[in-house]
Amino acid sequence: MWAAMSPLLATAYRRGDAREETGALEEVCIAAAMVAPALAAILVVRCVERSARVRDTLALRWPKPWGRTARACLVAFAVPAVLTAAALALGALAGRYPFGGVHWGGSGAWAAGAVLNMLVSLPLFFGEELGWQGYLFPRLAGDGGRRSLIRAYVLTGTAFALWHMPTLLMGGQYPGHPWYVSVPAMLASCLLILPVFTWLRLRSGSVVPAVIGHAFVSSVSVGMVKQFADPQAALDPLHMGVAGWPGWIVTGAFVTFLALTGRLDPSFYGAGSTARRVPARSR
Template identity: 35%
Template structure:
């Protein structure tokens, strides 16, 4: 049986403090960049050391908040279990879940790049070789703690508190919250350099709602946050850089890549698949309806 821990104290218990601290922490960690006047205005612009440090601190905020709030109520050892840190399924199944989670963002990105190419927004030039993939694997392994920092908060703490809204509604609300949490960075041109901040924020929230729903569904299907971490790693450490590497020209992230509007149709289909799977599961486990025409007459 998949394990999804229900928070004590009623549905949504502890959600508001978590969101307040996580959002405040995101803005506080980005203050040095706002004071420095840093803004990403071009897709070719790299990430300065100060920006990298601020993003690392920002990504750790949700995990520290989730663990602190949970440990305060239930103790550190119980917090490890409640937040999904412990393995919920046998190792072979866990490894298989992680492998599937790694492939999902790459598959969605491939479909999106096909749309971008057909629209004339993207020009594929060559396939990535081992020399291009090896550094990405190393970077992904080093960066796992950072993505774990996010997913422990979103999928380990927030998601169980949103499920009382309804499974699909809770997943999509969680994705929207994830996108809104990125606003301090998105407004500086983080994901969509060279575009108006308001447009970037709008696209980021829609993209996060779709992709966040898929990642949350992965977490629910395994009962562990590790598969969700793998999906997030695949998105940022493989799908994004490979999009740039395969192209023969500078890529506009708004029009091509995993975070682009071209990937929305594929992501929307994936969300629809999650919804249909949930409906089938709910129908399979619901008690059969009793027809009034064939129901036995109670004795007088």
């Protein structure tokens, strides 16, 4: 991540506004950074663990049958959409999100474009989730005991957050805020959203739904904040959307439901006492 971001760090790049679009150099650096977790996972699986079945080890497979694949992908799309909408509504009710109304005439075209852009960028999100959900979380979860699972969620979420450190220092996710605000905010966001991605992975036995959920949160969800806001109002991600405190409340409530119903435990899906290998069948 640091190596990929070095061209931007060397030029003292800093994102100053939430509406600011990324340029070509920024996009190239981000793309290079996003493949790093997957490359690390594949390297360790092939050269250290010496496994010949990389796809199975990293859960890089489609849920079967195909009807189940479609349902898993729709859930991975719908859940982040509902969480984002609820976070925007909460922020608007609290007076922190400048809701500008829904303009039905242009919303359809915007939604189609946002989904298309998400699908185009989808391969890059495999680069992250093969590392987090394909490799790191199952290893940290170990035998699937309660303490092991809590450790896996906390450590994977922390790694997920701190991996973003270079972009946080450049104001990437929270423009206008110093690092001592943006880093804890990112840590809170990742610790809360990671169980959602893990749930998508566990219930399907595949890393693919987690990839879709992550892609939605990082692209369409961010676009929703801008699309439905007053175009003249300043935007502060710390107070709106999934990455802000309204999102923490909404996501935290959903994660609490998942935890209380046992859905964050691999054994809920028939994995017994091991979290290292998630079965294809889910409830």
